[in-house]
Amino acid sequence: MIMVSKDQVNFLYNDTEKGMLASRSVCYRKVSRYKTVVCLFVVIVAAILITLGCLSERFCLRENTCELTPVQTPDSLQLCKKLKEGSPRKKLPEALIIGVRKAGTGAMRFYLDMHPYVEIANAEISFFDFEYENGYEWYKNQLPMAMQGQLTMEKTSNYFHNKKTVDRIYNMSSAVKLIVVVREPIERTVSDYLQRKLKKSENDDIEYPKFEDFVIDQTTGEVDGSEKIIKPSIYYKHLLKWLKYFPLENLHFVDGGNLILNPYEEVKKVERFLGIPHCMTQDKFVFSSTKGFYCVKKNKGRREETKCLPETKGRRHPLIDPVVMRKLKDFFRPWNEKFYRAIGRSFHW
Numbered sequence: 001m002i003m004v005s006k007d008q009v010n011f012l013y014n015d016t017e018k019g020m021l022a023s024r025s026v027c028y029r030k031v032s033r034y035k036t037v038v039c040l041f042v043v044i045v046a047a048i049l050i051t052l053g054c055l056s057e058r059f060c061l062r063e064n065t066c067e068l069t070p071v072q073t074p075d076s077l078q079l080c081k082k083l084k085e086g087s088p089r090k091k092l093p094e095a096l097i098i099g100v101r102k103a104g105t106g107a108m109r110f111y112l113d114m115h116p117y118v119e120i121a122n123a124e125i126s127f128f129d130f131e132y133e134n135g136y137e138w139y140k141n142q143l144p145m146a147m148q149g150q151l152t153m154e155k156t157s158n159y160f161h162n163k164k165t166v167d168r169i170y171n172m173s174s175a176v177k178l179i180v181v182v183r184e185p186i187e188r189t190v191s192d193y194l195q196r197k198l199k200k201s202e203n204d205d206i207e208y209p210k211f212e213d214f215v216i217d218q219t220t221g222e223v224d225g226s227e228k229i230i231k232p233s234i235y236y237k238h239l240l241k242w243l244k245y246f247p248l249e250n251l252h253f254v255d256g257g258n259l260i261l262n263p264y265e266e267v268k269k270v271e272r273f274l275g276i277p278h279c280m281t282q283d284k285f286v287f288s289s290t291k292g293f294y295c296v297k298k299n300k301g302r303r304e305e306t307k308c309l310p311e312t313k314g315r316r317h318p319l320i321d322p323v324v325m326r327k328l329k330d331f332f333r334p335w336n337e338k339f340y341r342a343i344g345r346s347f348h349w
């Protein structure tokens with residue numbers, strides 16, 4: 001709108017017949033100067049508004065903006081998703097969950113899958129341990145599409161303790177971020193045992209050995225450190241291999257015990273480690289009293305539903321013979337302490 005002052009209006013309309021031409025041209029010059037000023041003002045305001053508009057479109061892609069969205073609902077996450085720029089593409093992962101099996105890697109994958117800045121493969125690809133010969137193009141094709149600004153991720157829980165994986169991962173990228181979920185070693189060992197027992201009983205009817213018989217060497221009566229369910233729990237031994245290639249800053253350790261009790265806290269630390277905005281707010285996590293574990297709130301169309309991990313995750317563990325339990329504790333203690341020293345953090349196991 002053009003603003004003309006009362007004086008100018010009078011000036012225009014009081015124009016007399018005499019000297020009209022001269023006064024009119026002065027008047028028009030004045031008005032056109034006003035128009036120029038107003039036009040300039042409009043252009044500047046429009047430029048500011050357009051810039052702000054662009055910034056708000058990029059809202060969810062800018063650092064830490066998920067933290068700033070007014071209401072953290074699954075809708076706002078969907079909104080974030082829509083705001084991703086460019087076209088989706090396949091790329092090699094910038095971050096991996098490398099283990100440890102049965103420590104809670106599936107839960108971490110499940111939670112990160114909800115994050116608008118993360119595209120994580122649904123299943124374990126096992127590229128660096130079993131499928132390496134297929135090459136990077138094959139690997140990329142197994143990974144989900146990602147938009148610009150989104151991280152591509154994969155979790156294979158055996159990478160951490162497999163001998164072949166470290167240099168292969170390093171050759172892919174020395175900057176890759178590595179997430180390691182660790183859990184109290186005996187609990188992890190029991191979980192590994194239950195998993196193997198389940199797999200075996202699916203295939204044959206022969207009674208599976210008891211946990212105690214599995215972990216104790218029958219000749220020495222001591223813990224069998226070479227047993228396949230014990231070995232992955234000796235975190236320190238495997239860590240040394242990773243530290244030969246990667247600096248400690250490339251690795252983030254998730255407390256698997258706390259991941260069960262307080263997933264929000266552990267996921268927030270992972271968001272920070274990955275350098276992505278804090279989108280996984282407390283309200284996304286809901287405790288299921290039937291499952292006895294945390295689940296997540298997901299949007300299905302307009303409806304909101306609760307999604308949990310499958311039944312095979314989060315099982316009741318058997319009671320362990322106290323003598324065997326003591327032997328296991330004594331066995332793991334020195335390894336745990338070395339592990340704490342190496343990473344500069346204690347888990348108080």
Ligand SMILES: Nc1ncnc2c1ncn2[C@@H]1O[C@H](COP(=O)(O)OS(=O)(=O)O)[C@@H](OP(=O)(O)O)[C@H]1O
Binds near residue numbers: 157312
């Ligand atoms: N939210 C939630 N729901 C269910 N289960 C949860 C959850 N958070 C952590 N966990 C623990 O994850 C354990 C399974 O570990 P992984 O996912 O690493 O197993 S696997 O290696 O991928 O097979 C699994 O071990 P078990 O309790 O022995 O089944 C769980 O204790």
